[in-house]
Amino acid sequence: MGTLLATDDLVADELTARGLDVKGRALGWVTAEGSLRDAYESLLWTRVGDRVVWVLDRDETPTADAFRSLVARIPWNSLLYPGMSVRVDVSGKMHWVKDTRFAGQLVMDAIRDQADAAGRPRPEYDAAEPAVRVAVRFGRGTADIGVTLNLTPLNQRGYRTEGGVAPLRETLAQVMIARLKVDASVPEVIIDPCCGSGTLLIEAAMRLMNRAPQVQRPASRLSKWLGLESISWTELVADAKSQERPLHTRCVGYDIDDDAIARARENIERAGLSDAIQVTYGDVYDLTPTADLTEGTGWILANPPYGTRLGRGQDLPELYFTLGERAKQWAGSQLGVITSEPELSQSMRLRPKKKWTMQAGGQRLTISQFVLGENPVTEAADSVQSAPPEAVLGLLNRLSKNLDKRAKLLKENVIDCYRIYDADLPEFNVVIDRFGDYLHIQEYRPPKTIDPKKASERRQLIRQWVPKHLGIPLKNAVYKERFRQTGATQYEKGDAPLWVDVAENGLNFEVNLTTYTDVGLFLDHRPLRRWLMAECKGLHVLNLFCYTGALSVAAAKGFARTVTSVDASNTYLNWAEDHFAKNGLNPKHYEFLRANILEWISDRPEPLYDLILLDPPTFSNTKASEITLDIQRDHLQLLLDTSQWLMPGGSIYFSSNARGFQLDPAVGTHFRVEDLTNRSIDADFDRAPPHVLFRLWPLVPSDEPH
Secondary structure (H helix, E strand, O other), X not given: OEEOEOOXXXXXXXXXXXXXXXXXXXXXXXXXXXXXXXHHHHHHXXXXXXXXXXXXXXXXXXXXXXXXXXXXXXXXXXXXXXXXXXXXEEEEOOOOOOOHXXXXXXXXXXXXXXXXXXXXXXXXXXXXXXXXXXXXXXEOOEEEEEEEOEOOOOOOOOOOOOOOOOOOOHHHHHHHHHHXXXXXXXXXXXXXXXXXXOHHHHHHHHHHOOOOOOOOOOHHHEOOOHHHHHOOHHHHHHHHHOOOOOOOOEEEEEEOOHHHHHHHHHHHHXXXXXXXXXXXXXXXXXXXXXXXXXXXXXXXXXXXXXXXXXXXXXXXXHHHHHHHHHHOOOOOOEEEEEEOOHHHHHOOOOOOOEEEXXXXXXXXXXXXXXEOOOOHHHHHHHHHOOOOXXXXXXXXXXXXXXXXXXXXXXXXXXXXXXXXXXXXXXXXXXXXXXXOOEEEEEEEOOOOOOOHHHHHHHHHHHHXXXXXXXXXXXXXXXXXXXXXXXXXXOOOEOOOOOEEEEEEOOEEEEEEOOOEOOOXXXXXXXXXHHHHHHHOOOOEEEEEOOXXXXXXXXXXXXXXXXXXXXXXXXXXXXXXXXXXXXXXXXXXXXXXXXXXXXXXXXXXXXOOEEEEEEXXXXXXXXXXXXXXXXXXXXXXXXXXXXXXOEEEEEEEEEEEOOOOOOOOHHXXXXXXXXXXXXXXXXXXXXXXXXXXEEEEEEOOOOOOOO
């Protein structure tokens, strides 16, 4: 029987449990004696084996001629139907086999020679959809030749059609479950906090129910050779089903990917386990004992992201650290984790009771077992962690000082969204914003001179202690890595959306904390929104590069007569319309235009507006146009083009967040300029001005300098 590497002991145990006599074990292969029915029953019941081969013959094959003689003496005509397609799989090594295709061709030659001699149709070679698979295995100077009884790999159980990103193979899930001895007793609950397509939960439930893994395999996925005539696959499957027992374990899964949840539910339904397994949206932060998920004899089984696999945000050590922290609450239960990177397991800060390593899919994997609540190292760590470690005290003290400085701001404004910290301390180069009951923590990429391990440790300290210090649940902290913009779009797409409602001085907005670098609300423009609400009554307002329409909403709430919002993105225009509706403003009464703004403002301008809001990106280009915008280079022309849309006496609010921006002196020859930068910055952004803001009035001939 073929196995995953370093799992031959598990396969041998399976065969022995079925009463078979195991004759040999080698890396990736187990040999046993038994009848053909025993072989098919082994195929039906093996949980970790990849294939079952009925050996036809074996002998020493020191040369190609010896191998040719071996395959020639096998009576192929009495084993294969006339003309049936064949595939030959060759594994192992032999000194004379430089190319496995050569050994495969020798097998096909023998089969065809015997067919020709008997006047039978010659079988064709079919690698994709053969009727029969023949296996050749070389090892220790000998060759085994047989029929692979399964046409498709045994990890295919019939319930999973798609796996999504980096799916866990069914056989690998069973290796993990077997190593951990999850079924040594009947656990009260099994939880998978990153369940993906549901494989671990399904395989665990099947083992506990004593369900044969291949009960859904149709006979069409078995090799169609003459030996199958003596076996009733239907009878074997029926007998296996009669041995199933009720499941008394509650199985629960979480995932942060809605698509993964949908796939898992489909797989669970195809496996016939919808009544036994529940999967919902959530992640490791939801791994908390509750009234209906009690502590006790349970298992947490996790296949968290690792290597190049996708995870929420980019900081996998943080994910593993949080998994360890949340798992500690389940005293009396056990935790099993599989990963390809041992350092990630170390991030959990738990001492494993036992570890196993194996090769699968070209990766070296480690399975770790943790007994929760009984590990002295874990308990010691818990006692130490009851107070913040000294390494993070400086940051926490700074957060407290910053909140004291913001007391007046919070008293004078009715807001639940504001900046708490802006890289005040060099060793904690992060920005921390509060949005309602959530924290949005962005880390600027540390310089290459910083030790990655030390940077990771600081991330863990931030993730664990900042939310706790600010009274925010750990699961409500969103952590992102933000690269300083070097021409790339600030709207680069990332994770699935996490929508949060926030309030600001009577305005209501909905921010998305996860999908994009920016969340949909520029907190630093809070003063400008206050001004717009105070001064827009009766005005015709144009908002260019409107983004999600926060400034447009402020103008409309300030009783502007008309508000026109222009952006190149339908996504943001739709978001802007939602913001209008959220503030009791009917979007149908306002104008939302999708356009390339650099082209639109130059196309037949009309003096229609009293006030224009101009907050362009630092750099912009589109696939639909060759026109690009570099705000430092192009702002004079942009202002001149924009001013063509102003009524007499109208003005422009012009803002930019470009680092080091300098207003072109030539602007003063065309506009009366008022620099509002310092007045437009609230106390939560006083560390470093995040933008410049000017108000400009076009000069009429009588105003122009002589």
